Amino acid sequence: xxxxxxxxxxxxxxxxxxxxxxxxxxxxxxxxxxxxxxxxxxxxxxxxxxxxxxxxxxxxxxxxxxxxxxxxxxxxxxxxxxxxxxxxxxxxxxxxxxxxxxxxxxxxxxxxx
Amino acid sequence: xxxxxxxxxxxxxxxxxxxxxxxxxxxxxxxxxxxxxxxxxxxxxxxxxxxxxxxxxxxxxxxxxxxxxxxxxxxxxxxxxxxxxxxxxxxxxxxxxxxxxxxxxxxxxxxxxx
Numbered sequence: 001x002x003x004x005x006x007x008x009x010x011x012x013x014x015x016x017x018x019x020x021x022x023x024x025x026x027x028x029x030x031x032x033x034x035x036x037x038x039x040x041x042x043x044x045x046x047x048x049x050x051x052x053x054x055x056x057x058x059x060x061x062x063x064x065x066x067x068x069x070x071x072x073x074x075x076x077x078x079x080x081x082x083x084x085x086x087x088x089x090x091x092x093x094x095x096x097x098x099x100x101x102x103x104x105x106x107x108x109x110x111x112x113x
Numbered sequence: 114x115x116x117x118x119x120x121x122x123x124x125x126x127x128x129x130x131x132x133x134x135x136x137x138x139x140x141x142x143x144x145x146x147x148x149x150x151x152x153x154x155x156x157x158x159x160x161x162x163x164x165x166x167x168x169x170x171x172x173x174x175x176x177x178x179x180x181x182x183x184x185x186x187x188x189x190x191x192x193x194x195x196x197x198x199x200x201x202x203x204x205x206x207x208x209x210x211x212x213x214x215x216x217x218x219x220x221x222x223x224x225x226x227x
Binding site for chain 2: 004006009031033035040041042043044045048050056058088090092094096099100101102103104105106107109
């Protein structure tokens, strides 16, 4: 079964700690994305990657970091520099040829205490 | 500056009737538009899309209309079913330096009443 997995579903961390959110896809998609959703708002782009070993900042990259060492994996680290880290985080992927549709994982709810 | 706007935070429709969700955009460089459906604490599910060279795309109960001159798109669901109750996001696609970026609206919560 092809798809995007994000783990864990719920994550709790103390303020000041870095935390890494996992995103894995077996769709053979080249491009991967990280979004953040806050209550009553749309999705906002944090980082994206078109190919392995390359990534670009999105609209709200401050306080976040990513890596893309493998095509299947695009982990997101929420650092202590992120002022309001509590949110719902969504990972997506897309083929870079063909339709422009991005497909999403189930999301990770991060709560910083 | 919100480039994609869904001005109705919520919409309530009777089962069996038509649901119409609206979306406005400001950037004329957007060339592809998508609608996603989202349940609480889940990832968005792709519903339907439309290229800027078309004005209508249909898939079963879902039809998307694009009015480029008005920079407006709408999603029609007919007939509406209870399982359609969810938050619907419109998104607009732009190619920047070879990379696709999606810009999302704030979402419209659709409730289908029996």
